[in-house]
Amino acid sequence: MNLKGYDPGLSIQSALRLPRDLELVDSITSAVSDADYISINIPYIKGENGTHGIIGPDVISHFKPNAVLLNFARGELVDSEAMKEFLDAGDGRYISDFPDDLLWDHKNAVILPHLGASTEEAEDAAASMAADTIIDFLENGTVRNSVNFPTTSLPDRPADCVRFTVVNRNVPGCLANITEAFAAEKLNIVQQINHSRGEIAYNVLDIDTTGRGDVLSFKNVQEKITMLDGVLSSRVIYGTPGTGYAKNLDGKYFV
Secondary structure, eight states, X not given: OOEEEOOTTOOHHHHHTSOTTEEEOSSHHHHHTTOSEEEEOOOOOOSTTOOTTOBSHHHHTTSOTTOXXXXXXXXXXXXXHHHHHHHHHSSOEEEESSOOTTTTTOTTEEEOOOOGGGSHHHHHHHHHXXXXXXXXXXXXXXXOSOSSSOOBOOOOOOTXXXXXXXXXXXXXXXXXXXXXXXXXXXXXXXXXEEEEETTEEEEEEEEEOTTOOSGGGXXXXXXXXXXXXXXXXXXXXXXXXXXXXXXEETTEEEO
């Protein structure tokens, strides 16, 4: 079996876990072209630049006439009208566990019960994953499996560093203002990462604490950064997980 895949947000960690015989391509249309079986594993995101109907006429036009689409992600990802035209025109198949008014009784569609998430094993796994995800966010600032925020992960914090996280509007110049605020306080950024999704950007920065004394001395720096134009909130990760949070609330500093 020859495998092709496409993921515009593929992280280095995820890429290293992929099978060696998987060919990564640069677009959805490249991934589906000449494919016998197509599996979509995409989060459903509403609004502009979201994923509603992402498998639409442009993508489906690249399907082979007998291609099989497997959709166990979300029903709204597939444009039902375009899929019906595809199924009407050839020997293709649509297999999903999301009933659809147009497709549920089509002769080339197989609609299965949506029961996988209700099993005891699935509920245990989901609870464990949710707990691990929250712990990783509180302790390290890592974002995974978020609906609205980009997946963001920075390696372990070096010794003698404090970790900042900053949420800002995804507009030009905002990241530069954040890094300049640290530089103005003569603070060295040891490592950092910045990812964005839509209108939101998320930053994780490790700041050298050498000669700075107690971590609480960083609170003044945090306030200056939080009140920058375009910044929504920030967090200094130290002590009890979840503490150190600050927010720019309509121009007022809230902690």
